[in-house]
Amino acid sequence: MGNNMELGYEMFCYQCEQTAGGKGCTKLGVCGKTPEIAGLQDLLIFQIKGISCYAKTFIEQEQHVDKSIVTFIENALFTTLTNVNFDADAHVKLLRQSQEIKETLKSSVGEINNPTYHATYKLPNDKNEMLKDAYIAGIMYDSSLDPDIRSLRQTVVYGLKGISAYGHQARELGFYSDEVDDFYITALEAVTDDRLTVEDLIRLTMRTGEMAVEIIKQLDDANTSVYDNPSPHTVNVNIKKGPFIIISGHDLKDLEMLLKQTEGTGINIYTHGEMLPSHGYAGLKKYPHLIGNFGGAWQDQQKEFDNLPGCIIMTTNCLMRPRDSYKDRIYSTNVVGWEGVKHIEKKSDGEKDFSPVIRQALELGGFKEDIEPHNILVGFGHEAVLSNAQSIVDAVKSGHIRHFFLIGGCDGARPGRNYYTEFAKLVPNDCIIMTLACGKYRFNKLDFGEAAGIPRLLDIGQCNDAYSAVRIATALADAFETDINGLPLSLIISWYEQKAVADLLALLSLGFKNIYLGPTLPAFISPNVLQYLTDTFNLRLISNAEDDIKTCLRQAV
Template identity: 65%
Template sequence: MDNLMFCYQCEQTAGGKGCTKRGVCGKTPEVAGMQDLLIYQLKGIAIYAEGYLQKGENVPKEYVSFIEDSLFQTLTNVNFDEKAHIEMLKKSQLLKEKIRKEQPHIVTTRDEALFQLQSDRNFILQNMKRAGIMHDQTLDADIRSLRETVKFGLKGIAAYGHQARFIGYWDDEVDNYYCKALAATTNDSLSIDDLVALTLQTGQMAVKVMSVLDRANNERFGAPSPHRVNRRLKKGPLIVISGHDLHDLERLLEQTENKGIHVYTHGEMLPSHGYEKLKAYPHLAGNFGGAWQDQQKQFANLPGAILMTTNCLMTPQPSYQDRIFTTSVVGFEGLTHIPKGEDGTKDFTPVINKALELGGFEEDEMPKEITVGFGHRAVLEHADKIVEAVKNGAIKRFFLIGGCDGAHRERSYYTEFAKLLPDDCMILTLACGKYRMNDLEFGAIDGIPRLLDVGQCNDSYSAIVIAKALADAFACGINQLPLSFILSWYEQKAVAVLLALLSLNVQNIYLGPVLPAFLSPNVLQLLVDTFRLNHISTPDQDLKTILTV
């Protein structure tokens, strides 16, 4: 299968250029090619879906939901199961044929729309190359770069949209945009300027979908408030739940109630302890481990069950393959998958039974706590105090230090940067990048903790709300605030967040640990020139530059 794949959608891509033999994430070339072909099929569906948009109608949710699930399934560290991709490919052809019949006035010569996929595995393997990123060797490198940036942004948007839709929230403009943007990436008449505009519009949709998910989570689970979270394990059976989906956590807590099982969050599920409805469950016992990249070591000897709800799954090791479960769009060959029923419910009995069978830990560990729950509502309740602290000089600057974590050794930059900050600086952190600093003691300024955990990666919207509120309080723009963004990226949700910030014209962002391989030199220079985007250097030098501007 040599040269079957080319993938450069995440930070860890081989050699900083692209995975061509096997994904560094563990993705096989067969699955990589199937993911490319699935996106190809989505583009074909989107071309016909434009017929609805041309008539001023919304794209039917049947197509939107499938597009969203498919985009999310192809995001890094979500689904490695070949069979799951073949099933989605089969469905993609059925939906493409259906929407083609519904929009007979759409006449096109684009192969994405006309291609007739057959469900035979050999046929799929033989036709995957046509969907590859580098298939068209004549395509302008900057056009390719911008198209891929839009695509990866859409994958991030889909991850957030999927979570909101699961609990009944969505936005028609975002839903329609999936189709508009996917179709646009097949349109050879679009210029560089057109695609730059599309890229920034993708950022606008990222802001919108994050606002939808913020509203969904706040209304469904109660606005987050500061809460101390235990980071040590208790005696007895346990389930560790990882990923991002709060609704899956809620269902699991309901189904484990009064069963003597402790439920622990892992990775990006840590912020769920701040939500009023979720932290009301006494058996939500704490948080286990740290960021996603350490799971193979952390899960190896864990005498409990593990449930993966969204992305962040690494190749399961033999030592725990029998006790890790997947749900939603997550999948890995050989693991037990918890499906969603036709009525939207899930039965976590297999996970519960495994936890009871394993028995958990034999004694309690010494407790250790960290604080979460500083969403925008909680922070803005103290807005007057924060504004006054800025005015009287107690707070000199705010730093948003967060984003994706990963195994790259250069990510120690973010820990060292936080340690170097003067005592009159506040830190906002979010996403799994928080684990680079959330066990450190930073103290407080006028009773306000210097480190505020804003939440998950999708809670970047909270940071935007906080920044806008401060800008309003000081009657200035976000770029005039004493606020710096120090971001780490890894996968496509981080791409969506970055595009969201750029769409708001946020300037002077520091990004690392390496720059995305899918940004061509010209596109990267455009971002540098337009938004003063910076690649991180050393903590000392970057901090000195920021504080002397």
């Protein structure tokens, strides 16, 4: 593969928090994304915008778009999310499908109102020719574009990428939202429309937040309907003797299929990363060989997986470049991929065959001895917390609980994230910490004790369980006869990739104010857009843990 200029494409990506120099990756993605992959991903987003220009016609006629097309758009968005897919062949396959879909829609729809180049562009079939065209899809291709327009368009697209991850997981369990499915298409078409003003795009951005709320509600309904509501459960975070498979990501259906197929084999199943909260679901923790959780957050996987005597399955992000020491024993599935990594496909009936993973895990033999168990507590979803709502309200009114801190979000490798560990350690003993997403690995093995008989650390779940946090906040607001901003609650959010963007937009669309965000502000937010968010929602950048805690407690008085 040649350099950027040989590709006819200048790589530029700033969708994640760790983007180079806090401005944008131009030579190689910090995530490991090459210019080749970046070009193919930009072109794939360009193509689904073109598909949406045609598909919007059906929505204007009050018809729903064929679900196979919606699923394709959703999977294309998810494929381009940070740390998901680095396999060029997988992208080329999707791109070829995108052109087939676009041409089929064009034949069906005919002339459209907004025939932008996204709609009229004809994708070549050859990968090298695709890469020569990739420049037209680059974020900075139109150098004359108003920076606030570009900022808001990208914010919407990144919000859609986050929504697509949640939508994919819900759809795997048979749940979806027609409203969200339609919005993928109307929003992707809207970001191609040069007639839309900054004010129009601000409204679209807030609408993206509303759709994020809708999709995390759908996913919560899916998970709790299929696997029951999470309940408090202790999870061993040390290893046990015997063969094993580690399963990482977010997809509970994949975990369930793996648990069923490994029953009676003697293989232990460990969760990893964002799969940790699955131990709280009755429908999953009933399997005795779901033995515990392995390792910490996603960014530690390379050293933690190094020379492991077992297998790993990656169901969603975050995948990092596999080292040679374990590349032969790591598997991907769904839209996840890396060149040379074995992939488990879904069969026509929706099931997957994990037998190659199972055979290899048995051959490898696993860990040779136990390490003394060390347990952490998970499973504090909205049902578990709100079943104790009255005692929580009483404890606050009596002064035994002073404040709640939601410390959650994505983790990452860049320096500065120790802030969240320091913050958790400095939270006063009469305050409760709620946490969700992989940011919790910064402090979830610490002993915080109890306050008023309630564990001071409540693990609400995955990043998509932001809905649980919303449900808890709104229910407590009702109990205290106030609104969500009148609660003794502060939100301390860490962000890394686009699911966090969707979650932030969801919170803003619900009216949450005074959110602390870090470690840095998004590079794709222009100064004027940032000023709007600051003025409207008092969104603020984290400073230092001690001062921020004091400010939160002072504002709550």
